[in-house]
Amino acid sequence: xxxxxxxxxxxxxxxxxxxxxxxxxxxxxxxxxxxxxxxxxxxxxxxxxxxxxxxxxxxxxxxxxxxxxxxxxxxxxxxxxxxxxxxxxxxxxxxxxx
Amino acid sequence: xxxxxxxxxxxxxxxxxxxxxxxxxxxxxxxxxxxxxxxxxxxxxxxxxxxxxxxxxxxxxxxxxxxxxxxxxxxxxxxxxxxxxxxxxxxxxxxxxx
DNA sequence: CTTTCATATGTTTGTCTGTTCATATGTTCA
DNA sequence: TGAACATATGAACAGACAAACATATGAAAG
Numbered sequence: 001x002x003x004x005x006x007x008x009x010x011x012x013x014x015x016x017x018x019x020x021x022x023x024x025x026x027x028x029x030x031x032x033x034x035x036x037x038x039x040x041x042x043x044x045x046x047x048x049x050x051x052x053x054x055x056x057x058x059x060x061x062x063x064x065x066x067x068x069x070x071x072x073x074x075x076x077x078x079x080x081x082x083x084x085x086x087x088x089x090x091x092x093x094x095x096x097x098x
Numbered sequence: 099x100x101x102x103x104x105x106x107x108x109x110x111x112x113x114x115x116x117x118x119x120x121x122x123x124x125x126x127x128x129x130x131x132x133x134x135x136x137x138x139x140x141x142x143x144x145x146x147x148x149x150x151x152x153x154x155x156x157x158x159x160x161x162x163x164x165x166x167x168x169x170x171x172x173x174x175x176x177x178x179x180x181x182x183x184x185x186x187x188x189x190x191x192x193x194x195x196x
Numbered sequence: 197c198t199t200t201c202a203t204a205t206g207t208t209t210g211t212c213t214g215t216t217c218a219t220a221t222g223t224t225c226a
Numbered sequence: 227t228g229a230a231c232a233t234a235t236g237a238a239c240a241g242a243c244a245a246a247c248a249t250a251t252g253a254a255a256g
């Protein structure tokens with residue numbers, strides 16, 4: 001599947017899956033599957049305080065899973081690429097199976 | 099993609115991805131992609147002690163990502179289904195991209 | 197320029213989790 | 227049955243991490 005001798009890939013992979021391994025981040029990512037949202041919208045949407053959301057967004061951004069765009073005073077976040085949705089989707093397929 | 103009102107799915111999803119979010123578990127799963135192995139083989143293969151491997155195998159088994167079979171004194175572990183490999187694969191694709 | 201709104205950042209706290217060590221369980225074979 | 231081997235389990239410790247609170251940064255409008 002890939003060169004297992006390159007142990008770095010394993011750590012990168014683990015770091016990638018870590019991003020999806022938390023329900024708050026997962027809910028953020030899912031919320032962004034139907035288009036960009038700003039921090040306030042996400043906070044309200046998930047019933048969490050602004051700080052928690054902002055922290056997670058910065059984590060997700062560092063992992064290059066979301067990207068940010070400023071419009072006036074707001075920062076709009078959106079999914080960085082199609083992989084994000086694909087990964088969630090394949091996870092869902094597994095979870096939903098008998 | 100799925101019914102977001104069903105919050106349980108989010109938690110199940112997070113739990114699933116948690117399994118892939120640790121390098122030891124990932125290395126175990128990867129090692130099993132080319133066939134079943136017993137605990138001793140895995141421990142030697144990953145240069146880790148038997149107890150650590152056994153603990154992680156029991157975690158993976160509880161998550162139904164691996165299954166176990168006894169042969170004589172040894173327990174042979176293998177991937178539970180095709181999803182496991184698919185999930186790793188799609189993660190690798192993301193990691194390997196520019 | 198100052199107030200207000202939106203977001204980011206620093207710090208602390210409580211919880212979770214991976215590893216190790218020690219020991220128990222269970223299987224085989226003499 | 228008992229010794230030897232393979233794996234599992236329990237407890238303890240250390241490191242990681244998400245959430246909350248307080249505060250700082252930055253943009254816009256008057």
